[in-house]
Amino acid sequence: MTNPTTDPTTHPRTTTTATPPLLRAEGLRVTFPGRHGDPPARAVDGVDLDIGPGEIVALVGESGCGKTTLARALLGLVPPTAGRIAFDGAPLGRSTRALRAYRKRAQLVLQDPSGSLNPRHTVYDAVAEGLRIHGHGGDERAAVAEALARAGLRPPERFFPRYPHELSGGQRQRVVIAGALVLGPELLVADEPVASLDASVRGEILALLLRLRTELGLAALVVTHDLGLAWNIADRVAVMYLGRIVETGEVEQVLTAPRHPYTQALLSVLPEATGAPVVLAGEPPDPSRIPSGCRFHARCQILASGEAERAGVADACRTRDLEILGGTSASQVACHWARARADAAKTEASGAG
Structure with a gap:
């Protein structure tokens, strides 16, 4: 179960230590009102999840299993119905001020870069938007250039005046990643970060995420339906079904010796199976x-x-x-x-x- 561009043997996995988690969710639940008198929908129905500093965790499951709702709840974008979220040891506040401060430290990378980028904004404005929202007091141009360069768009100044339609799919995804990096976060939540990209580009974006972990110590939650992607990038995997995590552990252990029948079924349809x-x-x-x-x-x-x-x-x-x-x-x-x-x-x- 390998990919020549991101063979798991070519990058070190983060080892388990006693380091406190960067992000911790305990007993997390998210329900939505039912329609036409139906009971509430339990999209996330009791989840405990830790993500350590510099650790990459893959959250895997079919469409509709609740993984995107869980990811958005962890970022404070969806209010939990019950449970607790803590970041860097402190409970996540729900006030506008608390969430604003948190979102400088935890950033979202969406699946579709075309939908994430305003077609009327240049690359420079797209990346600088976060700095302007959060009141960046430094050199904006230098910060945007550094973020683009870290995302693999070099020389960055060449991309400043371009618009999304002038870029390839892989370049657009790098702009989205640069927009997240410009605020200096400690955690990225990447929701299907390569699902809309050509196969030839996917390995490049995965390699970029691994390099950012190495260079910046970034932790990441990668939401995906693709267990092959989890194998190539993650230290740990959490398999989700119908609102709850049903199997979790180190990625090699779970994906080479799956114990839950659902995990076994997901793995059985991979080309390498x-x-x-x-x-x-x-x-x-x-x-x-x-x-x-x-x-x-x-x-x-x-x-x-x-x-x-x-x-x-x-x-x-x-x-x-x-x-x-x-x-x-x-x-x-x-x-x-x-x-x-x-x-x-x-x-x-x-x-x-």
Whole structure:
């Protein structure tokens, strides 16, 4: 599962340390009012997540699983219904002043650079916008030039007068990244940062994000549906399904030995996968009507095949909810069947000993 432009063996992963997290979410929930008398939609339904300084975490899942809502809540763009967010050890305030200060330190990079950039603004104005909003007191021209150069647009002055339509897709995404970098943030939240780009350009943008981590110590939350991208860039991966993280851990561990049936299904359709792809039945349930028990059980290939029954957990899968996974880097899974297998392996090992 490698990409020649961003082979994971060519960049160091951040190792787990006792360093306090830069960003921490605890018990985070975001609900939206239901339509036409429907119950509220539980878009984020209990999430713990830590991101350490200089760490890249990939948040992975199908469209509609809640990952973009979670990312926006972590940036203060969507108010949480419940739970707590802390940045650099301090609770995130909800006042305009507190959020303004926070957004200098945590910046969003959107999926579609064409939609992110005003077609009437030059590259210079697009990058300088954040400085003007936050009242930058230094040399604006020098700050814009430095941000563009860090984003790989050199010489930066050549790009100052250009408009978005005069740039390639990759160049437009670099302008968006420069607009985030100009404020000197500590955290980037990148929502599908390469989904709209040609395959030939994706590796360049991923390599740029890795270089920014190395040079500036930037942490990043990369929101994606692509597990291959997570392999190439992330230190840790969190797999999300129907508003909750169902498996998390170091990226090599999760993606080479996935324990949750949902993670296994996502990996089975990658080009590098061996064996038959797992075709999940139906669509994810409506977040206003989350099923009882494991929220994945209605589509679970393990339950459908009878393996969960043989493991003695089929009833639990259908009726018993699983607790929220912790936000740390430890390998965790929210699956009755996976835990039963682990328990059986421990019992077998102790008996053999």
